[in-house]
Amino acid sequence: MNPTGQAGRRGDKVRSDCWISVELTSSGGVSISLKSRVEAMYGAAIRETVEKGLAALGIEHATVKIDDAGALPFVIAARLEAAVKRANPEVDAEFLPAAQPWSTYGTTRDRFRRSRLYLPGDQSKLMVNAGLHGPDAVILDLEDSVAPAEKDAARYVVRNALRTIDFQGAERMVRINQIPAGLDDLPYVVPHNPHVILIPKCEDPGHVTAVDERVRTILEERKISSPVYLMPIVESALGCWRAYEIATASDLVVALTIGLEDYTADIGTQRTNEGRESFWARSQVVNAARAAGVQPIDTVFSDVTDMDGLMESVLEAKALGFDGKGCIHPRQIEVIHRGFTPAEAEIEKARRIVVAFDEAETRGLGVVSLGSKMIDPPVVKRALRTVTLAVRSGVLPENWREGGGEDA
Amino acid sequence: MPKGSTELVKNAAGRMVPTEINGKDATPYKGVGAHRPTGNRAAPAIATVIDYPDCGDKTVPDIKTALKEAGVRDGMTISTHHHLRNGDFVANAVFDAAAELGVKDLMWFPSASFPCHAPIIDHMKNGVVHHIEGSMNGPLGAFCSAGGMQGMGVLRSHGGRYQAVQDGDVHVDIAVIAAPTADPFGNAHGLTGPAACGLLGFALADSQYADRVIVVTDNLIEFPCIPWQIQGNNVDFVTTMDAIGDASKIVSGTTQITKSPDRMRIAEMTAHFVREAGIMENGFSFQGGAGGTSLAFAIYLMEMMREAGVKARFVRGGSTQYLTAMLEEGLTDYILDGQTFDLEGVRSMRENPNHVNTSPFTSYNYHGKGNFASMLDCVVLGATEVDVNFNANVVTHSDGKLLHGIGGWQNCLFSKCTILPIPSFRDRIPVLVDEVTTLCGPGELIDVIVTERGIAINPRREDLLSAVSGSDLPIRTIEEIKAEVETIVGGVPAKPSFGERVVAAIKWVDGTVIDSVRQLEPAK
Numbered sequence: 001m002n003p004t005g006q007a008g009r010r011g012d013k014v015r016s017d018c019w020i021s022v023e024l025t026s027s028g029g030v031s032i033s034l035k036s037r038v039e040a041m042y043g044a045a046i047r048e049t050v051e052k053g054l055a056a057l058g059i060e061h062a063t064v065k066i067d068d069a070g071a072l073p074f075v076i077a078a079r080l081e082a083a084v085k086r087a088n089p090e091v092d093a094e095f096l097p098a099a100q101p102w103s104t105y106g107t108t109r110d111r112f113r114r115s116r117l118y119l120p121g122d123q124s125k126l127m128v129n130a131g132l133h134g135p136d137a138v139i140l141d142l143e144d145s146v147a148p149a150e151k152d153a154a155r156y157v158v159r160n161a162l163r164t165i166d167f168q169g170a171e172r173m174v175r176i177n178q179i180p181a182g183l184d185d186l187p188y189v190v191p192h193n194p195h196v197i198l199i200p201k202c203e204d205p206g207h208v209t210a211v212d213e214r215v216r217t218i219l220e221e222r223k224i225s226s227p228v229y230l231m232p233i234v235e236s237a238l239g240c241w242r243a244y245e246i247a248t249a250s251d252l253v254v255a256l257t258i259g260l261e262d263y264t265a266d267i268g269t270q271r272t273n274e275g276r277e278s279f280w281a282r283s284q285v286v287n288a289a290r291a292a293g294v295q296p297i298d299t300v301f302s303d304v305t306d307m308d309g310l311m312e313s314v315l316e317a318k319a320l321g322f323d324g325k326g327c328i329h330p331r332q333i334e335v336i337h338r339g340f341t342p343a344e345a346e347i348e349k350a351r352r353i354v355v356a357f358d359e360a361e362t363r364g365l366g367v368v369s370l371g372s373k374m375i376d377p378p379v380v381k382r383a384l385r386t387v388t389l390a391v392r393s394g395v396l397p398e399n400w401r402e403g404g405g406e407d408a
Numbered sequence: 409m410p411k412g413s414t415e416l417v418k419n420a421a422g423r424m425v426p427t428e429i430n431g432k433d434a435t436p437y438k439g440v441g442a443h444r445p446t447g448n449r450a451a452p453a454i455a456t457v458i459d460y461p462d463c464g465d466k467t468v469p470d471i472k473t474a475l476k477e478a479g480v481r482d483g484m485t486i487s488t489h490h491h492l493r494n495g496d497f498v499a500n501a502v503f504d505a506a507a508e509l510g511v512k513d514l515m516w517f518p519s520a521s522f523p524c525h526a527p528i529i530d531h532m533k534n535g536v537v538h539h540i541e542g543s544m545n546g547p548l549g550a551f552c553s554a555g556g557m558q559g560m561g562v563l564r565s566h567g568g569r570y571q572a573v574q575d576g577d578v579h580v581d582i583a584v585i586a587a588p589t590a591d592p593f594g595n596a597h598g599l600t601g602p603a604a605c606g607l608l609g610f611a612l613a614d615s616q617y618a619d620r621v622i623v624v625t626d627n628l629i630e631f632p633c634i635p636w637q638i639q640g641n642n643v644d645f646v647t648t649m650d651a652i653g654d655a656s657k658i659v660s661g662t663t664q665i666t667k668s669p670d671r672m673r674i675a676e677m678t679a680h681f682v683r684e685a686g687i688m689e690n691g692f693s694f695q696g697g698a699g700g701t702s703l704a705f706a707i708y709l710m711e712m713m714r715e716a717g718v719k720a721r722f723v724r725g726g727s728t729q730y731l732t733a734m735l736e737e738g739l740t741d742y743i744l745d746g747q748t749f750d751l752e753g754v755r756s757m758r759e760n761p762n763h764v765n766t767s768p769f770t771s772y773n774y775h776g777k778g779n780f781a782s783m784l785d786c787v788v789l790g791a792t793e794v795d796v797n798f799n800a801n802v803v804t805h806s807d808g809k810l811l812h813g814i815g816g817w818q819n820c821l822f823s824k825c826t827i828l829p830i831p832s833f834r835d836r837i838p839v840l841v842d843e844v845t846t847l848c849g850p851g852e853l854i855d856v857i858v859t860e861r862g863i864a865i866n867p868r869r870e871d872l873l874s875a876v877s878g879s880d881l882p883i884r885t886i887e888e889i890k891a892e893v894e895t896i897v898g899g900v901p902a903k904p905s906f907g908e909r910v911v912a913a914i915k916w917v918d919g920t921v922i923d924s925v926r927q928l929e930p931a932k
Contacts, residue, residue, distance in 0.1 A: 016835045038836050040807040041901030049898075070835025073898040100895070128896060129670050132860055330669035 002026075005086030007153045008079035010067040016125040018071035020050075022083040023063040030054055030061065036068035049073055053080040056095040073097065074164045075124045078156035085152070096159075099192070102166040106226050107195035109254050112136050112392060113295055113324040115336040116173060120145035121154035127161050131168030133330035134337075139173040142185050143200050151177065155188040162192040171195045173231070179207040183214050190218040190228055196254065201262065202232035203239035205249035212250035227252065231297070235259035236266040240281045243288030255295040257326070258285045273309065275316070286321035300326035307335055314339030341393040342386045350386035351400065353379065358401070414560075414910065416924070421799075423847055425921040429913050430515075430539065430559045432577075437922040440850055445775050445918070450576030452617055464593040464631055466646045471498075471624060472505040474645040475582065478620035482512045483538075484581040487618065489610040490520035490543075491586065491598060491747060495657030498586040498624050500527045501649060507536045515559070517580060518542035519569055519610040520813045524657070532557055541578065542569070543803075543813015544912070552911050553809045555927040561810070561912035563803055565818035566610065566746070567772025567779065568915050573613040575775055577919055583614035583621045585638055586652045590625035594643025595636035599758040601627030603653040606727075606748030606757050608637045609767030615642040626652045637765060660750050665707060665730075666700030670831060670860045675704035677881065678788060678829040678858045683712050684879040685872055687786050687825055695724035695787040695820060696731075698749040701829050702788050706730050713739050724771070724784060727753035727763065735763060744780060746771055746816060772819035774917040781816075784823035791828050793844045796886050798851030798866045800828060801844040803914060806837050808845055808904035808928050810912060818917050821853035825872065832859035832893045838901060840890035845904070847923040848914055861889050905929040 003024045010019035018036075032047055050064055057080075064080075071079070074097045081095045116137035119127050122145075130138050140158040142151065158174060174189045175198035176182035182199065190197075199211055208230060215228050230252045234240050240263065247256045260278050264271040271277070282298065289296035298317035301310045314336050317325055325336050342350070352370060357380050360368045368375040390396035414426040419436035427434055435443065460466065468474045480486075486506070488499040499518060504527075506514060512535050516528060523546040531537040532551070539559030544552045552561045564572055572578040587596035588603040598605040603626060615621050615638050622645045623638065633640075666672055678701075682688050688709065696702040707730055713719070719738065725731050725745040729752035734740050736756070743763045748754050756763045771780045781787075792812070793801040802817050804810050820826065830839050840859070855872060857864040862884035865873050876883060894900055906926035916922040 038807070038901075040904040042836055042898065044902060045898055070837065072836055072896065129860055133669060133673065331672060 003087045005083040005088070007082035007086060008071075010069070014069045016070050016072065016075070018066055018068035018076055018079055020076070020079045020083045021065040022059075022080070022087050024059065024084075024087050025061040025063055027061055030059075030064065032064045032066065034066045034068065036066065036070075038068065038070050045073070046076060049076050050080055053077055053095040054084070057081065057084050057091055057093050059084060059091075072124065072128065074160040075157065078124075078153070078160045081156045082153040097164050099163045100166070103163055103193060105169065106193075107171050107229070109229065110295075111171060112389065113171065113255055113297055114340045115324060115333045116297070116326050117170075117330060117333065118145065118175075118300065118326060118328050121158045122146045122150050124157055124161065127165055130330065131166060131170050133333050134168070135170050135327065135330070135333045136324065137171035137173050137196070138167050139175050139198060139326075140189075141175045143175050143177050143182075155185060159188045159192055162189060162194060173198055175200055175233075176211075179210055183210060186211070186214050187218060190215055191222045191224065193226070194228055196229045196231050198257075199230060199232045200259070201235045201239070202246055203234065203236050203242060205242065205245045208232055208246055208249035208253065212252055215252070229254040231255045231257060233257050233259050234281075234285060235262035237263070239263075240284050243285055244291055247288050247292035247294050253292070253294050255297050255323075256285055256289040256292070257297040258282060258299050260299045282317075282320055282322075290321065295323045296321060297324040298322040298326070300328050301332065302328065304329040304332065307331075310335050311339055337393060340389070341395055342390050346386055347390045347396055350383035350390070351396075353383035354387050355401075357383070416910070419921065421847055421850060421922060423923040425924045426560070426910050426913055429562060429921070434913065435920045437916050437920040440852060443918045443920050445575060449574050450579065450617055452619055464640070466594055466640075466643060467592050467628070468645050468647050470505075471501055471584070471622070471647055471649070472508060474622045474647045475502070475505055476509060478582045478622060478644060480506060480509060480511050480582060483514070484511075485515040485517050485579060487517040487580045487583045487614045488519075489585060489608070489614070490518060490522065491605045491608055491610055492603060492653035492658050493605075494522040494524045495603070495654035496522065496524055496586065497649065497651060497653050498584060499525055501624075502584050503528060503531045503536055507531060507534065512536060513538040516540045516542065517578060519566065520815065521545050521548050523547060529556070543815070544810050545813060546811065549810035549812070553804075553925070553928050554930070555907070555909060555911055557911065560910060561925075562915060563814055563912060564915045565772065565814045565917055566768040566816045567774055567781070567819035568814070568917050568919065570613045570768040570773045571775045571917070571919055572915070573617045574773065575919060580614050580618035581620065583611065583618035585611040585615065585621065585623050587623045587625040587638065588652070589627045589629060589633055590623050590646060591629055591631040591633035591640065592646055593631050593633075594621070594623045594638070594640030594646050595631070595633040596623050596625065596638040596640075596643075597633060597635055598637060599635075599754065601625070602651065602655055603627075603658055604655075604754050605653075605658050606754045607745065607765035609746060609765060611638060612767040612769055615639065620644045622647065624649055624652055626650060659748060659754060664700065665703045668700070671701045672704050673860050674829045674831065674858055675701050676708050677863060678705045678827055679708035679712055680879075681827065681856065681858060681863060681876065681881060682709060682786055683716070684881055685825070685875045688712060688716070688718055690718055691721045692718075692785040693720055693722045693724070693783065695784050695823065696726070697789070698726045698728055699790055701790075703728060703730055705788050705829060706734075710734055710739060724780070724787075725749075725753065727756065729753065732756040732763070735760065744771070768816075768819075772816055772917075774819070775919075779819070781819045782822040782824075784820070786825040786827060787820045787823040788827045788829055789817055789820055791830055791839070791849075793839055793841050794828060794830065794854070794857055794886070795841050795844045795851070796890065798854040798857070798886070799844050799847055800849045800851075800854055801846045802848045804846040804925060806841065806845055806901055806904070808906060808926070810925055814848060814914070818849055821849050825855050826853060827856040827858060828854060829858040832861050832889055833897055836897045838890065838893045838897055840886060840893060842900070846914060846925055850922075857886060859889055861892060864889055
């Protein structure tokens with residue numbers, strides 16, 4: 001029997017995906033049988049994608065069957081590559097869709113990370129328009145949202161998404177699998193401009209250093225100079241206990257976050273809306289992150305229909321000291337951004353501090369003071385951030401220094 | 409004459425259309441507002457009470473008897489209506505009865521068809537039904553596109569159907585009206601009964617103009633049946649069935665708004681547009697349908713109206729629990745309703761005198777002394793395709809297959825601002841195209857396209873462009889959005905391969921032929 005591999009999904013309910021079966025034969029060239037909902041419009045294009053893909057993967061003889069429900073080209077390419085590599089794991093070549101110009105923008109260490117939208121790594125349909133909803137970051141997830149049997153296939157979908165989808169300026173994050181397995185995800189994603197790698201179930205600084213080393217090695221090999229940052233997720237008692245060590249394990253770490261579902265199970269309790277059971281853990285993460293000079297980011301709010309509950313949860317997170325929150329539905333983004341928008345009094349105070357700072361700068365003074373009070377550098381830094389956030393949130397005009405937005 | 413060998417001419421929209429449809433002359437589309445009808449309306453024969461029982465009891469045992477007594481014979485036109493939507497049992501029962509009577513070559517003239525009418529395909533195969541003039545949805549559309557129908561399909565808008573009956577373009581021999589409640593005289597309404605659907609407006613023309621009218625009910629009550637949405641004075645026979653429909657498929661218990669984040673975004677942008685363009689002002693009016701996006705639009709708009717303290721004079725349904733809530737909250741004075749989509753809508757119509765039932769005559773008929781559609785300040789509608797000239801398609805998909813009816817869509821285009829909130833692509837299929845597969849609505853009547861990637865305003869509407877110029881709405885050109893979508897889906901889609909034969913004609917609101925649909929070549 002010839003080696004055969006299959007990948008993807010089919011069935012009445014499947015849309016924007018396809019199922020591909022590849023049988024590697026020893027002669028006879030390539031034969032393709034295609035069943036597609038978009039046959040009339042894209043039948044020829046699909047055949048061309050498959051032919052190009054097989055050539056790129058070095059396959060000369062194969063019988064390919066496709067059941068397509070309107071999959072986009074990058075998905076067809078991912079399914080084909082997964083099917084070929086399931087048929088023959090020795091195949092080393094990659095079938096990479098052309099990297100699009102909108103997939104090359106970079107990020108910065110201290111950018112805003114108020115909202116980060118989780119996108120299941122095996123469900124391309126949710127990825128394509130994700131950026132339009134304006135999250136600060138998108139997370140292409142290889143971990144919990146992907147079924148164990150589809151882990152390998154999801155890598156190709158995520159990699160191709162990184163190369164082709166316009167995330168509209170959102171920071172591009174990838175959540176790999178738990179270490180050590182997650183280390184093997186890295187070669188599939190690191191060369192394709194992920195901005196931040198999320199390290200799940202992190203409870204050992206060694207997890208972070210292992211990722212740090214592997215990331216640096218891949219970047220060096222590929223001669224890529226733009227950095228790839230790290231964001232550990234602590235999800236256990238031990239992880240929380242060692243939060244500061246984890247946050248300081250690598251200078252690539254830019255943020256630290258917490259996962260409460262696993263954490264509450266780990267300490268032997270259940271997650272409640274009040275969240276009293278996780279108060280210590282959340283506060284610990286905030287303090288560890290602040291101590292390490294990275295951003296503390298809160299967990300997700302999982303009831304996507306409860307916008308009032310979400311807002312409460314955001315305000316609570318903000319009050320605890322978090323800078324952002326995860327989301328699992330695009331409609332949560334706006335609420336989160338609204339929740340993290342600085343209050344009027346906060347902005348007013350920050351504005352005065354920033355003005356005082358500007359004055360001190362122009363006059364060459366080493367000390368910033370407001371009235372008779374000296375302002376410490378961390379407070380100035382915080383105020384600058386509050387003002388920037390207010391501008392970003394649309395509640396303070398960009399030209400506020402020139403009198404825009406003055407109440408008078 | 410071989411099938412479909414009718415002569416084709418180019419109409420004013422540049423589309424090739426037949427000049428003869430099922431043996432009758434057809435007028436090619438001449439442009440918006442360019443065709444002037446002549447002559448008089450049609451009229452049924454004069455009836456006399458001499459032929460009807462003084463006691464008012466017109467009941468007969470079953471549909472078969474009613475058809476027989478109505479004089480059913482080969483080649484007749486039989487009409488039914490879609491107020492029972494996908495739960496309708498009556499249309500299939502009528503043609504089953506006709507088959508038992510051995511009648512052939514009937515023309516089915518539904519106000520719309522649904523997937524539940526797939527059994528009519530068998531009646532077309534066995535010769536009972538010759539062809540359909542009405543919407544061809546789902547399986548019927550696929551059957552027609554594949555060339556399965558003997559005659560040519562004709563698709564009309566709700567207003568166009570009223571116009572065709574009124575003008576005598578279509579003569580209905582026997583109308584069968586499904587009635588959730590009726591009395592033995594033939595008075596009927598849709599407000600109560602196990603199959604309650606709200607109103608029966610789609611059957612109005614048939615009750616007025618058909619030679620014979622049969623009312624079928626599963627809730628026969630004593631005279632008088634009040635209100636008489638259908639007047640017994642127009643009715644020949646009344647008969648009963650155990651059930652005229654499946655209640656769960658007629659109206660939904662609760663109407664679902666869309667869960668799709670993209671569609672919610674589109675709905676929200678549409679509502680913002682309506683506000684920013686200055687349409688949402690005291691005393692305004694709008695129409696939205698029961699599609700998920702349309703419902704979400706109504707909810708966003710309602711929130712904005714509440715915030716701004718703005719009240720509408722009237723809204724047009726398809727009513728749902730959301731429009732009903734607006735009425736009860738005082739955000740609108742009236743609902744002028746064409747059909748009710750959920751139980752709340754039915755209840756409201758039954759209880760609230762300001763929830764008014766309408767018909768295609770009042771709302772849409774183009775050959776009348778005005779209609780409501782052109783008075784609306786804005787309307788939100790769907791489309792399968794829109795081209796760079798804002799022409800839109802609602803009946804076929806890009807693969808060339810007939811899949812939907814026109815409904816009130818064409819009639820609604822006459823509103824002061826016609827907005828199509830649509831995704832820019834579905835799965836891999838772009839919705840924005842160079843040229844629509846089938847032309848249903850001319851671009852000059854379509855003002856705004858709202859997609860998840862931005863809002864395109866028809867360049868003809870300079871007033872709208874300048875009204876929203878200072879806003880933060882993502883206004884883009886339709887070409888720009890289309891080009892962006894093409895990079896996502898992998899290029900411009902290929903055209904389906906059509907055969908020569910015309911399988912369906914698309915009528916414009918004035919009865920002229922705006923486009924035709926060709927048979928699809930069988931897949932290779």
